[in-house]
Amino acid sequence: MKATTSIAMSCVLLLTCTYATKEAAKKNKKSKLYVPQIDCDIKAAKIINPEFIAKCPSGCHNAKFRVYGTDIYASFSSVCGAAIHSGIIDKSGGKILVQKVAGQSGYKGSYSNGIRSLSLPRWRESFIVSEGKPKKGVQYPSTLEYASSKSAPVKGGSVRKEYQTTAAPSPTTQEATTTPKPPVMTTVFVSTTPKPTTIPMTIHTTIVTKTATTVKPPLAVHKVRNVGSSNVHPAYSSVAAVASRQVQAVQGRTQNQAFRGTSSYASNGNSPRANAGIQRQEPVATFRKPASSPANLATETDLWKPGSSLFNTGFSSKEDLVPKPLEPVSQGNPNCKVDLSFLIDGSWSIGKRRFKIQKQFLKDVAQALDVGLAGPLMGIIQYGDDPSTEFNLKAYANSKDLKNAIEKILQKGGLSNVGKALSFVNKNFFEDSNGNRGGAPNVAIVMVDGWPTDKVEEASRLARESGINIFFVTIEGPDENEKQNVVEPNFVDKAVCRTNGYYAINVPSWFSLHKIVQPLVKRVCDTDRLVCSKTCLNSADIGFVIDGSSSVGTGNFRTVLQFVANISKEFEISDTDTRIGAVQYTYEQRLEFSFDKHVTKQDVLNAIKRINYWSGGTSTGAAINYAFEQLFSKSKPNKRKIMILITDGRSYDDVRGPATAAHQNGVIAYSVGIAWAAQDELEAIATNPDKEHSFFVDEFDSLYRFVPKIIQNICTEFNSQPRN
Numbered sequence: 001m002k003a004t005t006s007i008a009m010s011c012v013l014l015l016t017c018t019y020a021t022k023e024a025a026k027k028n029k030k031s032k033l034y035v036p037q038i039d040c041d042i043k044a045a046k047i048i049n050p051e052f053i054a055k056c057p058s059g060c061h062n063a064k065f066r067v068y069g070t071d072i073y074a075s076f077s078s079v080c081g082a083a084i085h086s087g088i089i090d091k092s093g094g095k096i097l098v099q100k101v102a103g104q105s106g107y108k109g110s111y112s113n114g115i116r117s118l119s120l121p122r123w124r125e126s127f128i129v130s131e132g133k134p135k136k137g138v139q140y141p142s143t144l145e146y147a148s149s150k151s152a153p154v155k156g157g158s159v160r161k162e163y164q165t166t167a168a169p170s171p172t173t174q175e176a177t178t179t180p181k182p183p184v185m186t187t188v189f190v191s192t193t194p195k196p197t198t199i200p201m202t203i204h205t206t207i208v209t210k211t212a213t214t215v216k217p218p219l220a221v222h223k224v225r226n227v228g229s230s231n232v233h234p235a236y237s238s239v240a241a242v243a244s245r246q247v248q249a250v251q252g253r254t255q256n257q258a259f260r261g262t263s264s265y266a267s268n269g270n271s272p273r274a275n276a277g278i279q280r281q282e283p284v285a286t287f288r289k290p291a292s293s294p295a296n297l298a299t300e301t302d303l304w305k306p307g308s309s310l311f312n313t314g315f316s317s318k319e320d321l322v323p324k325p326l327e328p329v330s331q332g333n334p335n336c337k338v339d340l341s342f343l344i345d346g347s348w349s350i351g352k353r354r355f356k357i358q359k360q361f362l363k364d365v366a367q368a369l370d371v372g373l374a375g376p377l378m379g380i381i382q383y384g385d386d387p388s389t390e391f392n393l394k395a396y397a398n399s400k401d402l403k404n405a406i407e408k409i410l411q412k413g414g415l416s417n418v419g420k421a422l423s424f425v426n427k428n429f430f431e432d433s434n435g436n437r438g439g440a441p442n443v444a445i446v447m448v449d450g451w452p453t454d455k456v457e458e459a460s461r462l463a464r465e466s467g468i469n470i471f472f473v474t475i476e477g478p479d480e481n482e483k484q485n486v487v488e489p490n491f492v493d494k495a496v497c498r499t500n501g502y503y504a505i506n507v508p509s510w511f512s513l514h515k516i517v518q519p520l521v522k523r524v525c526d527t528d529r530l531v532c533s534k535t536c537l538n539s540a541d542i543g544f545v546i547d548g549s550s551s552v553g554t555g556n557f558r559t560v561l562q563f564v565a566n567i568s569k570e571f572e573i574s575d576t577d578t579r580i581g582a583v584q585y586t587y588e589q590r591l592e593f594s595f596d597k598h599v600t601k602q603d604v605l606n607a608i609k610r611i612n613y614w615s616g617g618t619s620t621g622a623a624i625n626y627a628f629e630q631l632f633s634k635s636k637p638n639k640r641k642i643m644i645l646i647t648d649g650r651s652y653d654d655v656r657g658p659a660t661a662a663h664q665n666g667v668i669a670y671s672v673g674i675a676w677a678a679q680d681e682l683e684a685i686a687t688n689p690d691k692e693h694s695f696f697v698d699e700f701d702s703l704y705r706f707v708p709k710i711i712q713n714i715c716t717e718f719n720s721q722p723r724n
Helices: 002-033 079-085 234-255 348-369 399-407 418-429 457-465 491-495 510-525 554-568 601-609 620-630 656-664 679-685 700-719
Strands: 051-056 072-074 094-102 125-131 202-208 284-290 339-345 377-383 387-391 442-449 468-475 504-507 540-547 579-585 589-593 640-647 667-674 694-697
Touching: 051 079, 079 094, 079 125, 339 348, 339 418, 348 377, 348 399, 348 442, 348 510, 377 418, 387 418, 418 442, 418 457, 418 468, 418 491, 442 510, 457 468, 457 491, 468 491, 468 510, 504 510, 540 554, 540 620, 554 601, 554 640, 554 700, 579 601, 579 620, 589 620, 620 640, 620 656, 620 679, 640 700, 656 667, 656 679, 667 679, 667 700, 679 694, 694 700
Parallel strands: 339 377, 339 442, 442 468, 468 504, 540 579, 540 640, 640 667, 667 694
Antiparallel strands: 051 094, 072 125, 094 125, 202 284, 377 387, 579 589
């Protein structure tokens, strides 16, 4: 009986435990399934959580929900818009997983899944979007924490805490999330976009077989030229190769003396040009042997060390023990400090002989540039069906080594996909890891035989927005009968940095190419005219006009100064980049500092912090006139003049006349109103369209919300400028 009772009790306990376990599992499952919903206009910067799952509604593909970047997005992008752009969801909405990551040095715009994302040079915080599936072992929030404003201020209120740019998130996963401090803009994040591996210097061994069989390359869809030298019978190839090596040895000795502006183009001048034909190519086997790292060649010298062993040096006589003086290595032309990428045409249409002419042209340009660490650096990309890096910017630090490397380049063949090559340059070539120096303008020179076989307009636009100065050198363009085969009419004007003729050179014949060496070098080295190096963050004179009236109060005035500092530190500040000036006004006006007073970002931020609150009346119209006379009339001709006026009340004088005069003199005006500021005056001060240039908040502590919007509008306006 006792045994039976014991068994029954055990069964009851077992059933109870099983039921409780199931109920607990159901509760846990229910809690995991709950996903918070966000609106289409919610930006990642508004959500404090570093990692979360959310549900997007339908209809977020509208163009008004701005997106910045591709794959990695700036944090003031619409979260749901970015999810559609990346293909995680469609316009009907759905669940997504969002992870905050570090700010990027550049965001590339693109068109994807019905959404056009915009480019941006830099931002402090980023995010990535993936499928809305929870990671194992990670607890996601069921309620999202939003960045909210502080309590409403009292007019002329007490001292307040300064606004902090980024709220400190509480970690919810084991994965570290980097939140950069406001003054620092150099946090590095490993992009999901694969970067190219630098191709090492290679040694090419070519074996020419004695056979009458020839291999025909793929036919290009554009003009194919018949080059005389490519039809030489294979039996004569070995003799020609020996003669060619002897000639090259003589040329090598003469070229090492001094650059005289001459080249070997003339020797090719007797080659007749046929209208069409198919290239013949001897069967070639290519072997590549990796060489030692070519980086830092300017600092590497093979010095003889006293006391070193003869067995290690290979010397054969005592005379060899006397060290020979080293040839001085040029540090480059300091008046031509540019980072230069040549995109060379390796398509089948160019043929072998013209490909050699192209290489000779590159060697002449390298000599004329005077390559060196203190001057220009040069890398080469060859394109055909696909682009590939022959060597990057840091591979060679003097013209002699660079010319030797150019001589070893082998033709790829294929089509002339220039658009694809420009995309490759924009995404991969000008990276710090490839030798990009930051302070030197980025220049891409595209060599095109005839015309491209793909479209270049979109890839060029993105490259220009990234600050790359694009030049085109076109050789032997299409005649009247061939124009119908051109994929994209007027492709040069759609691609180059400006359409004024400065960035495009057309050469009627390959045998005239040597004539443009000096003109091209002169244009590339004139850095003042490389306008595409200018971005929205490094090409403005920004003048802040700050209301210091009695109604503002000491505490709110410090909040205004923090707002001014938060905008300023987003720009690249120097005497040649963006410059900052400030005016404070009441009934009177005071120049706090001019555009040429501070030339570093830290100096500007310190100067803003030192501005003392004045107190008085509010004469905004007189302040606009004063700011134009003391700041913008002294602005540099090539700078965009931007005025950001901040006020908390109605002006005692007229603002329309001074604002109109400023607009007519090229000043782009933004107005920011707080509390009792008059909306009609804010709109009159602002440049048209006033909705994009005027802002209003009820309280000073909400000013920080306008920092991303103002930066965004400044960059959008800059990128929409005409290119003539």
